[in-house]
Amino acid sequence: MVPITHFLYLAILLFLIGVGGVLLRRNALFVLMSIELMLNAANVALVAFSRLHGNHDGQVFAFFVIAVAAAEAAVGLAIIVAIFRSRDDVDIDDLGLLRD
Amino acid sequence: MTGAELSFYLFGGLAVFSALAMVTRKNAVVAAMWLIATFLSVAACYVLAQATFLSAIQVIVYAGAVMVLFVFVIMVVDVDATGRLTHRRPSRVGRLAYYGGFLLSAGFLAWVLVGTLARQYVTFGAELEPGSDFGTARGLGREIFTDYVFPFEAVSLLLVAAVIGAVVVARSRKEREHAARHLADPAARHAAGLGTAAEGEIAPPGPSPATDFGEPSATGHRGI
Numbered sequence: 363m364v365p366i367t368h369f370l371y372l373a374i375l376l377f378l379i380g381v382g383g384v385l386l387r388r389n390a391l392f393v394l395m396s397i398e399l400m401l402n403a404a405n406v407a408l409v410a411f412s413r414l415h416g417n418h419d420g421q422v423f424a425f426f427v428i429a430v431a432a433a434e435a436a437v438g439l440a441i442i443v444a445i446f447r448s449r450d451d452v453d454i455d456d457l458g459l460l461r462d
Numbered sequence: 463m464t465g466a467e468l469s470f471y472l473f474g475g476l477a478v479f480s481a482l483a484m485v486t487r488k489n490a491v492v493a494a495m496w497l498i499a500t501f502l503s504v505a506a507c508y509v510l511a512q513a514t515f516l517s518a519i520q521v522i523v524y525a526g527a528v529m530v531l532f533v534f535v536i537m538v539v540d541v542d543a544t545g546r547l548t549h550r551r552p553s554r555v556g557r558l559a560y561y562g563g564f565l566l567s568a569g570f571l572a573w574v575l576v577g578t579l580a581r582q583y584v585t586f587g588a589e590l591e592p593g594s595d596f597g598t599a600r601g602l603g604r605e606i607f608t609d610y611v612f613p614f615e616a617v618s619l620l621l622v623a624a625v626i627g628a629v630v631v632a633r634s635r636k637e638r639e640h641a642a643r644h645l646a647d648p649a650a651r652h653a654a655g656l657g658t659a660a661e662g663e664i665a666p667p668g669p670s671p672a673t674d675f676g677e678p679s680a681t682g683h684r685g686i
Binding site for chain 1: 464466467470471474477478481482484485490493494497500501504507508510511512513515516519520523524527528531532535536538539553555556559560562563564566567570571574575578584585586587588589590596597601602605606609610613614617620621623624625627628629631632634635
């Protein structure tokens with residue numbers, strides 16, 4: 363039987379890789395993919411805690427997280443398409459309109 | 463080491479490896495394929511935590527639907543496979559974000575790993591009697607449609623809102639103009655994301671009507 367702790371290590375590693383992707387990549391597509399990875403890492407932790415307690419609550423939350431992640435991907439990708447239409451690339455460093 | 467443990471470390475290692483490969487790729491399509499590999503490995507880990515229904519959902523929704531959406535958008539957006547953007551010298555803010563982000567990630571990693579690996583907790587889960595419906599569609603469905611029925615309905619509302627929002631945001635200007643051609647009321651045209659001037663009038667000064675993001679920037683982006 364796999365200890366719950368090792369599921370949490372897996373979640374931590376995946377989350378940190380996602381954080382690194384969000385902070386270091388400048389292509390908005392990579393940023394969105396890294397966010398999906400971070401949400402998945404949170405799901406791993408929720409599933410592990412669900413197994414730890416032997417009830418379904420964590421899995422139900424993971425289910426909702428998957429639904430919200432799908433909605434987030436749809437809206438985020440639509441925004442990327444809209445930005446690409448007007449600017450021709452999706453480099454997040456160039457998107458300073460609200461700052462300027 | 464039992465078979466379950468062996469497959470957990472195999473698929474967990476595979477998930478971490480493909481996640482690392484995903485963030486380091488230049489080509490967005492290759493990165494998307496590595497992300498699918500990560501999602502499939504995580505689905506295998508779900509099975510080992512007795513979350514069989516969630517594992518199926520992970521494969522269908524994440525590795526299937528969401529990633530197909532990503533690949534479609536990559537097809538539209540990222541035609542350049544050579545990583546042209548990375549060759550340009552980053553701005554001062556960009557460089558700062560680079561090094562700051564790298565330090566922050568490294569610090570996080572060191573902090574978490576030192577904090578957890580220093581004390582080896584080994585926690586096993588609750589005992590489940592064989593034949594229980596833990597993690598199956600039956601068990602999870604009973605939970606969702608009794609205790610969590612309101613959050614479930616709220617999520618369905620959220621999905622509808624997200625789909626409508628995505629369609630509205632991603633529509634092209636031409637489509638929006640076509641839909642709003644009969645609108646003379648400036649407020650209604652503004653609500654449709656167009657200029658407030660009706661057809662035949664001179665557009666008021668202000669953000670360039672060519673783009674939805676203000677004037678085409680001085681760095682040479684052309685508005686479409």
